[in-house]
Amino acid sequence: MNLDDIKKFGDQLDKENDIFADKSALDTLSTEPPKSLKGRESESREFMTHLYGFKKGKVPPLISVYGRSGAGKSAIIKYVCANLDFVKPLYVNLRETKTVFGAAQLMLLNISNEHVKNSQGITVVMRQLREALKKYFKSNDLFVLILDEFDSIFHDTRGSPSDLIYKLVEIQSELLRFKKQICIVTISNNVLSDYDLDDRVRSRIGNSEVFFKPYGEGEILEIIKTRAQIALNRRVSNDVLEYIARLCTLEHGDARRAVDLLRICAELAGKDDSVIKKKHVDEATKSLQVDRIALFLQTTSLHVKLILLALAKRTYGTDEEWHATAVLFDRYRELVPSGIHPVEYRRFSQILVEIENYGFIFSRTGSGGRRGYHTKFRLDVSPTIVGETINKEWWDKNAVQQKAGVSNVNKIINDAKHSTTMPGLLRKLKEHQEGKW
The missing domain is CATH 1.10.8.60 (Helicase, Ruva Protein; domain 3)
Structure with missing residues (x-):
């Protein structure tokens, strides 16, 4: 050129x-508060009601803001906080990290521009965070720590999200002695109480919630x-x-x-x-x-990728839309590489709900008769796009080629079903092929 x-x-x-x-x-990726907003008056009022307790000396230690992606949560929270003269907000997007330690480190970095080595551990980070907060805002301001994408730290299998929240609430209590009030605002797709939190944490944070409907x-x-x-x-x-x-x-x-x-x-x-x-x-x-x-997929965990891959492969192979949780769990376990522990069934179900909140799948719950109610899931994007994005080579070999093989077997069966003397054997062959999905 x-x-x-x-x-x-x-x-x-x-x-x-x-x-x-x-x-x-x-x-839609700007971190700056918007200049103006349309709608969401009820959610704004509800959020402001929690913050205005500051003027009478008390705000909730934690406000859980939740709702589907694209429901206006981050924009509204940033807009309201930026336009309240008694609020000093700090916005931190935890999607930038994948661990509890990384989340604490990111908060410290945003407040004081300090950095702690991984070898020093989260206790050192929290101690420095506490000291930084003492200097960060005046006692006549309400410091609002906005933690967006808060649910991302619950993918950390080594760290303890409960422990992080507990330490933050402890810092809040200590700063009250200096007449400084902090309110933590978590923004996520699910209400915070849906996650596995210690009882000591649940009792400390209360149940202040703001739900954003689609x-x-x-x-x-x-x-x-x-x-x-x-x-x-x-x-x-x-x-x-x-x-x-x-x-x-x-x-x-x-x-x-x-x-x-x-x-x-x-x-x-x-x-x-x-x-x-x-x-x-x-x-x-x-x-x-x-x-x-x-x-x-660039920012999500291996298990989320494998769950989406299991759903995409089964959707592509069977040409069926809806698939039961138990069936998907079995297919997911087959895809987990050796040396890596699959998540338990309960966590698997929670991840499916989280993926739905991101807008990639739909769910429906129906009656299974004597077996009670069951939930099925449907992929909301092309299975081919999912498969090729995660691992194109694997997808071509294990989905595309396998489906072509099954189609050939089905054609042979359909051509021979009126003349064969072994219908039972052919039926089993077909069931075996379909069972691979």
């Missing part, structure tokens, strides 16, 4: 980007209308915006996904030098699905 090529390509990109007036309005279609439409007016130079028809809102509402009421979808649609329309059309929405949906699963 020479200088003329660079200039020509740059001019082309400038032309494609003419569709945008302010692309930052479609940024956005409705009208709410998502208002959000993307506002963003489109700020971000784009070209008018977007109501039909297209309503189409985006409808698609995202049918999935999980995910406003973040709707904004991302609008951005990708605009980029595609810019390349076509046209207004945004429904065909751009369809193209963007496919692109976003690939990006979403790839981003999730």
Whole structure:
């Protein structure tokens, strides 16, 4: 590529980007508090009610904020805290770490820019965190420590999330002697009490919770209308915006996904030098699905990957949508590499719920007659995308080729079923092949 090529390509990109007036309005990854927000008045009021106890000398030690991904949790919490004059907030995203020690280290780094060696242990980190907090804020301020993606530390099989919470609450108690109040806000997909916490922790943190329900279609439409007016130079028809809102509402009421979808649609329309059309929405949906699963799998645990792989392989191989928890658990255990302990059934069920909260699977509970109620799960993204993203070589060998082999066996069976003298043997052969899924 020479200088003329660079200039020509740059001019082309400038032309494609003419569709945008302010692309930052479609940024869903910003850590800064938003300038304004649509909706979520009831959730904002509920959260503010907890914080305003500070003015009378008492706030909850911990507020559990929970709801599905894209429900506006982080944006609302940051927006409210940034606009209360008595609050000094600090936002820490624990998705950047995968361990309890790493979470404590990240808090210390954000507060005092200090770093502790792994060999010194979490006790040293917490001691330095306590000393840093004594200097960090004034006694007439409420310090709000916002811990986003808090559920990520519960994947740490070596550390103790309960112990981390207990140590934080102990620091709170100690700082009260200096007339300094701290409120910890955990943001996650599940309410904190759903996790395995020590009784001593449960009794200390109380039950202050704020639930964010999924956005409705009208709410998502208002959000993307506002963003489109700020971000784009070209008018977007109501039909297209309503189409985006409808698609995202049918999935999980995910406003973040709707904004991302609008951005990708605009980029595609810019390349076509046209207004945004429904065909751009369809193209963007496919692109976003690939990006979403790839981003999730880059940061998630091995067991989550194996559970998704088990569900994807069974969905692909059987062409069935819904699969029972017990069946998936058996398939997952078969995929766990030697030398690694599979999670127990209870934890397996919890992980399925967590994956559902991220928007990758759906669940339904129905009656099994005498066997009681059971839960089944359905993959909400293409099984091929899941399989190829996790391990394409393995997927081609153990899913694609195996399904082709089963199809050949089924064809032989179907061709021979009226003439064979051994129907029982053929039936067993078919059952054996299907059982591999």
